[in-house]
Amino acid sequence: MLTGDTYKLWFAPVCACALDSNSIILEVSNDFCEVWLKDNYLSLLQDVISIAAGRSLQVKFKVAAAGAVATISNKDTARRPSRPNRFLSASAATTN
Secondary structure: OOOHHHHHHHHOOOEEEEEOOOEEEEEEOOHHHHHHHHHHHHHHHHHHHHHHHOOOOEEEEEEOOOOOOOOOEEOOHHHOOOOHHHHHHHHHHOOO
């Protein structure tokens, strides 16, 4: 189970910045965050995103440019997740 502090530190800053029919790209603030999430939470992220999307998606990461604001670029607008962080928060908090 994730604690509130763990969510705030590792998941709240993550932004879905691109989605296509096979994958979702999550933007993180730096290289360390990317490695930490891959090493410690990739399986959880894949499970939660699959539930939210209703299909299996490959999870990819992108490190944000300094000072950049993430925007979603989506070729598959009919299936774009709205507010993925809210879903991640609720689902991840209940996962052991």
